[in-house]
Amino acid sequence: MSKTIFLTGSTGFVGKNLISFFNGDYQIISFSRNGDLFINEDIVIHLAGKAHNIKNTSNPEEYYQVNTELTKKVFDAFILSPAKVFITLSSVKAATDEVDGELNEEFIPNPVTHYGKSKLLAEHYILSKEMPAGKRVYILRPCMIHGAGNKGNLNLLFRLVSKGIPWPLGAFDNKRSFCGIDNLLFIIRELIENESITSGIYNVSDDEPISTNELISLIADSNFKKPKIWKISKSWIVFIAKLGDFLKLPLNTERLQKLTESYEVSNSKIKTAIGKPLPRSSKEGLIKTFNSF
Secondary structure (H helix, E strand, O other): OOOEEEEEOOOOHHHHHHHHHHEOOEEEEEEOOOOOOOOOOOEEEEOOOOOOOOOOOOOHHHHHHHHHHHHHHHHHHHHHOOOOEEEEEOOHHHOOOOOOOEEOOOOOOOOOOHHHHHHHHHHHHHHHOOOOOOOEEEEEEEOEEEOOOOOOHHHHHHHHHHOOOOEOEOOOOOOEOEEEHHHHHHHHHHHHHOOOOOOEEEEEOOOOOEOHHHHHHHHHHHOOOOOOEOEOOHHHHHHHHHHHHHHOOOOOHHHHHHHHOOEEEOOHHHHHHHOOOOOOOHHHHHHHHHHHO
């Protein structure tokens, strides 16, 4: 008889892909927030959460109700259940919103957004509990997750490049880590099936960080087009962004920082724990995502 998974967040992007990925191998029981929180399955995968709203239009309390309090309730139910494995998705934003160098698990968390703080509070709660013998607990901190069916910044960038709109920030050199859905699901399977992997917090990312200019080129290639990257003087771009602060232009200093900042994440800890290479490289995963768009 196949093992069973108690899954929250089954209707989300990761949840839908996880159900497809494990189809036939595990019996999946989806949890509704309005249902009874009773766990009798072998494995708990907690994906439900309030995503980061970059437009800052969300009520801050919603982050704590969902990301913190719901996680507490699911984890408490896990402790009292026969389940042996608990896996939850936190976020690299629980550690920090800005990275100087490469982010690893030794970094002392200092989130500034309600999203990051709510995720960190949930982590602290989980780690504060004494774990019954035989149970394993994994807190995963993925960076930007992407894949077929994903809606977000990559989708917006894809539409802009596909329309032939030039990228005007080519003079800025940055590197960002991404997390392909195939690599994330591969890691989750390994955590379930490899009982020797130690409980704890693990960053999750693809192997190689990618610059925004490389992203633009990959998107153009997927559309069989030549990338249009304008390397306008940085000083001019900064001037326009400062002007945008006063004139309410689409480009302002805050948005410029978000578009050009680096955010590199180390996946060394999880790869060492698994002892296997990830199934897809950064570029392979991104190309698969763009082709799905």
